[in-house]
Amino acid sequence: MNQHNIVMTDELKSIYFKHQNTVLTDEADIHTSDFSSLAIEAIKTLVDNTPDLLPDMLGRRLNVVLCEQSHINTVLEANQEELQPLALDDDKQSEVALRVRNLLQDAVNREASDVHIELYKAETRILARVDGQLLPMEKTIPEYSYGLSLFGYLFNELAVDKGGDFYPTKENNGRVILTLNCNGVRRDTIWRAAYIPAKDKGGQVTLRWLNKSEVIPSLDELGWEAGHTQAMRAFCHSPAGICILTGQVGSGKTTAIAATLSELKGKGRSINTLEDPVEFDLGVIQTSIKTDDDSEDGFFSASKVLLRHDVDIESHGEIRDKKGAMSVCRKGETGQIMFTTMHTSSAMGIAHTLNEQMHVPKAVISAPNLMKLWVYQTLVRTLCPHCKLTHDALPSHYDKETLEKLNRWHSELEGEKVHIRYRHPKGCKHCTLGEKGRTALVEMIVLDNEDRQFIFNQDYLGWEKALINKGFKSVKEHALLKIKRGEIDILTTASRVNHLLVDTTANVYDTFFKGEE
Structure with missing residues (x-):
């Protein structure tokens, strides 16, 4: 097994780097260090549903082969060029650290319960949930790298109890603890950080302020x-x-x-x-x-x-x-x-x-x-x-x-x-x-x-x-x-409770062609 005979697609990469104990070779073998890994069934299902993934199989069954975890690690390291954790030089890291601090301080000032950072193919959107309403914190930023750097810093530098380093194609969860000014008093704010990937190498990080309320209501x-x-x-x-x-x-x-x-x-x-x-x-x-x-x-x-x-x-x-x-x-x-x-x-x-x-x-x-x-x-x-x-x-x-x-x-x-x-x-x-x-x-x-x-x-x-x-x-x-x-x-x-403002079905249908006569 070497880096040249591993089948690599976006779907397989997600499986490989989620479980990090199983890979598929172009010889129709599944190499794993854990026979109970959920990745095995995920790979089998993907192969069954994607006939052109291994066109030379000709109906053969996939073989599951036990190997050392060190071999799996070697293969993943050799093939993760596109999925390397985001690395920032010192100047860039200082700049992104300031962005994150300012972003969360702004959320605290607004008394937000959650912050959403949404990454798209060519832009980054940042929103806050205030009193249950999701509102933009700033204008849409027409940069992909802006949001990606925020994600990388949050998970690679700040987050604890996380699911490993940040990869754009891999889900992650962790906690961020940052000292901020809350109503004139500096205290540790604790945020639950959750990342989910999306299309076009995009994704979303949701930060929930866990200790927003210092006093439990009666x-x-x-x-x-x-x-x-x-x-x-x-x-x-x-x-x-x-x-x-x-x-x-x-x-x-x-x-x-x-x-x-x-x-x-x-x-x-x-x-x-x-x-x-x-x-x-x-x-x-x-x-x-x-x-x-x-x-x-x-x-x-x-x-x-x-x-x-x-x-x-x-x-x-x-x-x-x-x-x-x-x-x-x-x-x-x-x-x-x-x-x-x-x-x-x-x-x-x-x-x-x-x-x-x-x-x-x-x-x-x-x-x-x-x-x-x-x-x-x-x-x-x-x-x-x-x-x-x-x-x-x-x-x-x-x-x-x-x-x-x-x-x-x-x-x-x-x-x-x-x-x-x-x-x-x-x-x-x-x-x-x-x-x-x-x-x-x-x-x-x-x-x-x-x-x-x-x-x-x-x-x-x-x-x-x-x-x-x-x-x-x-x-x-x-x-x-x-x-x-x-x-x-x-x-x-x-918008939260059903049947407060009720239109009969007939009234609704009457509006469909209104103004078309």
Whole structure:
């Protein structure tokens, strides 16, 4: 085996440098130092789907040959000319280091939660997520090398706990710790850095500011109603069971759990968390779990270890598959309070996702006293108190089509309307486009045996009717409550909550050929 007989394509390069233990020769041999490597199956699938990759195979099967890792390393080193980690001379590195520092300082000044650096064939775009809204931090930079140098510096020089050196075609994850000025005080900011490659040698780095909040909010400060916090506290004082918080990425699930656990610590019960990664310092035993596609799920393994540690309250990071879900269920059955998170679009959707997508038996999901509290949450930007608009002021700020929609919604809305306010499209010096900060919109299911029977029967339509009859309040109803208080804008909220601004199907179809006659 030498550098001349290794098959090299973009797809194969990605496999080679992701796993770094397996290569394909032009003699139809797969050389590997690990017979269990996922690269073997990936290469076989690629060869099967790409007939011209090895045109002389003539139906022969690929041979898998065990070899020393040193031989694999030699081959990869000899063939990675296009994939070498980005090297910068001292002057260039100093310049890029200053760019990165200024970029993250700007993000801190804007109170951003995330920074996106997007690299395209001939340009670099830099954006920040502020109060849930993705905004450009500067004009598009018409250079490929600008973004590439930022990526290389972030991963090769700054990042720790990373997946090796930076290659444009290889995914990477790590943490960046940088001392910056936060509201006049210098402190270490911690950023989770994630890279994914894209077409034309492009890619994206997303930096999430993990320790943005120095103070964990209390349950009463989340934006929940008093009844929501009362239900959560009642669950926390039960002897055992599971609470699942669900919502989109960045919907405040981790913050809600942190607020809950912070309230529970120091009250005579042992608390442990398993997180990917740890975001808040809760003052309890917290374990960062590193998971990837090539290893046993870290939550499952660490959860077994915690069985020996006399835990009363345990929190797991996001449930992603059956293994993680069953681990949480097992702990809930052993007499512990369990918290975890998922991604669904409603509280009811947890049942379907666990059963149909993660294949958790419905008998487990509906077991008596196991599942106790399901919470769906989304975050919506709040109106700026300095420039928000009354309904009468809208004609001076909105176009005809938007006004028609808002007037129709306002006329059909039931109940008190006097406090309703709207976003100022241009905003003022105190806000970003009329809004500042975010608040939570929530729906909760406090499960009882009637709910569990509907789940076991998979009668979701019947369950929804039963919940409504019991007084269940949906996230839409929580949104309308806050709209009527003048806290949030209807147009902004409609982009986060379904069915707030409803056009009938007939009305939508009527607009398709409007103006064509």
